[in-house]
Amino acid sequence: MAVGEAAASRWLQRFLWPLLPLWCCVSPADFLKVEMEGKNQTVLLNDNVTISCKVSGSTPLDINKSGIIWYLKHQANETEHKVFVMYADIQKAFRPGASVSPAGLEKGDVSLHLPGVQLRDAGEYRCNVVVTPEEAQETVFLKVLASPECTLFQEQATVKNDGDKYILCKAYGFYPEDITITWYTWTQKNQEISAVITTGPAIKKEDGTFNITSRVRLEHNVTTYQCVISHRSLPTSCRLNFTQFWRESEMGNTWGPIETSFVxxxxxxxxxxxxxxxxxxxxxxxxxxxxxxxxxxxxxxxxxxxxxxxxxxxxxxxxxxxxxxxxxxxxxxxxxx
Structure with a gap:
């Protein structure tokens, strides 16, 4: 038994010893690697985006000996499907408009370009590169945001609300659903006071974005109303102001708004x-x-x-x-x- 093990050891030494110099000459940089810029990338709805993916260790990249496949895994259902495939002179886009620049391949750049990003394009992208006999891959998560369109206007008095008038603040077409609407009200002496505020639920549209409406009741002692909308897609909050002017009525001490244009x-x-x-x-x-x-x-x-x-x-x-x-x-x- 000991004789057999000794014989096997001597055989491995004789076989591996000549290969040791070659193994020592191979550094980690000589292996195929894929590099991506971070693990998360954000883009606004309808914008164009380029998802970076660069190959090192085999540059310049010989496309005749290489294969590139981009995958997308949706976060909702965890299903993965192909977005773009390139091998030799064969290119196929499974998502309309998806492409990889042929000029960038010579520099080892296999970044994926997507025009007119939609909400359905969000998810985990996998860049898979094969340079025979090696293979490398990396992933990045693409987040798609939609900025709200903000408006502020006065609602006309109706019988159902006993003749009260309201200021409406609306946000259209935003994504994701989380949004914050805050009201600020001031008197003629710039004193901040509380007001009657009603904010409805966010309503989902057919395209996946949301709408929301918030309103505040007009008060006799308030002159300035400000609606502040905060959303993760906005670099700064959206601020909308409404100022009303009042005059004393000729019949008593009641007050009413002056509609300057009609006067x-x-x-x-x-x-x-x-x-x-x-x-x-x-x-x-x-x-x-x-x-x-x-x-x-x-x-x-x-x-x-x-x-x-x-x-x-x-x-x-x-x-x-x-x-x-x-x-x-x-x-x-x-x-x-």
């Missing part, structure tokens, strides 16, 4: 109506004056002449003058009508 339009309408009425009266008076006969100045001159002649005889010049005055009075009345 301006109303004043303009009153002035315009007054100008139109003045023009109308002026034209109407002018037409009435033109519709009557001109004043017969000849009759007046005849009466004056008769009065002068009669007065020279000392007779009834006064009666003639009276007749002349009466006739002039009738003519003047006829002109003014």
């Amino acid at each position: 301006a339009i109303g004043c303009f309408g009153v002035v315009a109506a007054a100008i139109i009425r003045l023009i109308y009266c002026y034209k109407k008076r002018k037409l009435l004056l033109r519709s009557h006969d001109p004043v017969p100045q000849e009759e007046t001159k005849d009466l004056e002449l008769d009065a002068f002649m009669m007065s020279s005889d000392g007779g009834w010049s006064e009666a003639v003058l009276t007749q002349m005055d009466n006739k002039n009075h009738m003519l003047s009345q006829r002109t003014c009508k």
